[in-house]
Amino acid sequence: MSPAPIRLPRAGGGVEEYRPRAEPARPGTTGGALVSRTVLAAAHVVADPYADTTPDSPAAVDWDATLAFRRHLWAHGLGVAEAMDTAQRGMGLDWAGAAELIRRSAAEARAVGGRIACGVGTDQLTGPAALPAVRAAYEEQLALVEDAGARAVLMASRALAGAARSAEDYLDVYGQLLRQAREPVILHWLGPMFDPALDGYWGSADLDTATETFLAVIAAHPDKVDGIKVSLLDARREVELRRRLPRGVRCYTGDDFHYPELIEGDAHGFSHALLGVFDPLGPLAAEAVRILDTGDPEGFRALLDPTVALSRHLFEAPTRFYKTGVVLLAWLAGHQDHFAMVGGLQSARSLPHLARAYELADGLGLFPDPELAADRMRSLLTVYGVPR
Template sequence: MIRIPAPDGSLTSYQPSGTGRASTADSTPFTSRSVLAAAHVVGDPLAANEPFGPPLGPPPPQALDWDATLAFRRHLWAHGFTVAEALDTAHRGAGLDWPTAAELVRRSGAEARSVGGRLAVGVWTDQLDPFSPHGVDDVVKAYEQQLEVAEEAGATAIIQASTALAQAAGSPEEYAAVYAGLLEQVSRPVVLHWLLPEWVPGHTGYWGHTGREEATQAFIDLLATHRDKIDGVKVAPLSAEDEVALRRRLPEGMRFYTGDYDTYSELIAGDGQGHSDALSPVFDLIAPVAADAFRALDAGDVEGFRSHLDPTLDLARHIFEGPGRSTLFFKTGLAFLAWLGGHADHFRMVWAEQGARSVPHLAQGYRLADELGLFADPELAAHRIGQYLSLSGIEQ
């Protein structure tokens, strides 16, 4: 029996399920959907991975536990997922600088080649100083530098919207020219990733328009012009209804990659007019269960797909909860549950983010995951949550 704190501070007794998930690992890629699992990283416990660095100074470089970080990617590949590398789930823009991100891409590329895994990589402009002005040429060079690293790793590029480009470009024609130049350089179709101003205010005016519909139409025009170079798109945040409406406007055959963590099972299952594919950190959290769901979908069993995936929604909603549902701290839950599940032997994170979620929040995450039978070794998970709670002042 484990004493688990509730959000109001009260303690409840919880009997671990004792039910582990039998290994059904199959590294064969899914056939019914393209599924990119954004993967978390593990911090080096012997490094000075402090939150924000010294007062009035830049944050110090963050060091990774390479063994644990790469082992988790092998876990995702073993279940058939494409690993989506060096995105915000891996602390891009929140502690992981470009040199470390580039090393992560190179190492993940080598691991992918060794196991026959698929890799997609975030291509951005975060090596540019965000507090200094930059011209369009500077932004293009930054994109190209990162694109070269992704190409050398044998990865699909996920070209992310750039606040530096939003500051430098003024007209729709400038945006179109930048993206056309980048797309000329890729060896395989890319994913275009557009975060809306609701999440990134610096993206106001992206595509050369401040109005949502005008910007969306410019985006769709770009997709139609370069449809042979674009595998799909991710646009967020969108309601489920807005996502369905936008995916129906895409050029024929182009994928919409949902990042939804509230109704993803419904969006991926689809309707009579189409479905969403997925680019999401949700699958970092629920990889074994989700893999079983996609295998069912590959076999044409939509009900089986939903029966596997629908029960994971409560856990996902919990891990990703926060102001505006766009919290930065979902990564803490991912790393914590991965530690409980035996994927690492410690729980240290970049920017010391292991402290970014409360004890009740993490304890409830354990309970929901255990009720799903998510842990391959439930006894280890119960032992580790007990250790964590004891060290947090909750006597067991």
């Protein structure tokens, strides 16, 4: 029997009746490793809703629920990109919390045989810093990730963006880091739509100029670069960039607007994936890649293309607040018992935005228990005063 209709508020005002689906679109089956693409889901953290905290307090994390969600992703054959911006790095999760998250998740990955890559940044710096301090902060985090046995993702750094005065400063800092890395790393280019403090990264606000510096870093150390993650929401630029990569260096798309076409690729190559939207889309994304593994790109696109509307909604401007919709969907899907986020970020999106996210996700059949999802959405709407 279909769940009862639910009244959803609309962005233009008023409410409309929506009838939830009765069944999920597909069974919650798990599977082995993906073959044709390396796919990492950037995973969120689950807050401890009972902790007595303020938005300025260190994050209080529910470690059991946080690690259980990572096991969910691994069970479907996905890798986990840990302690990235999806985990609220720099937006509620400080370096001490991120370090603990990395240690715990890396240990869990070893226990279950899961693929993991972890973010390396400079967020232990709390104010303006000179380049030597920025480099030392990177080195501290790189050592922790490597000691934990995880692949490192050298994240874009607010501190480096503030301290660098030229492209040569980026070449110097990244060059020193790559020379001392024990294993090849993933270089992360996060655009200012995800973090305004990163405007002008690689030494120029002109993306063509910045791209040349980025490529120069890779060309100088191709044996130390496993791949690049590009989060610029510009499919054309990503395709042009990946065609210029040295042989053996992968491109991991971070484009939450164009990922189906970029993962499918063209006659000249394709992108792997490291995506925040694959947190809520994990099982469906894994199923789509398994279809691609069989040599069926049309079937892959038929399954993944319909998810783009949800992704574009979650990541609409201001894009950096996409984490709120991601955590809402995790709660509605039953992966956690509450809709609370570290730093109180659950308030970062409007009720109409959250209602639309629910509607799009339900339409895709993402919720294992549509009735549970509908009941939880009703409870949220009641708190906001929406009549049943």
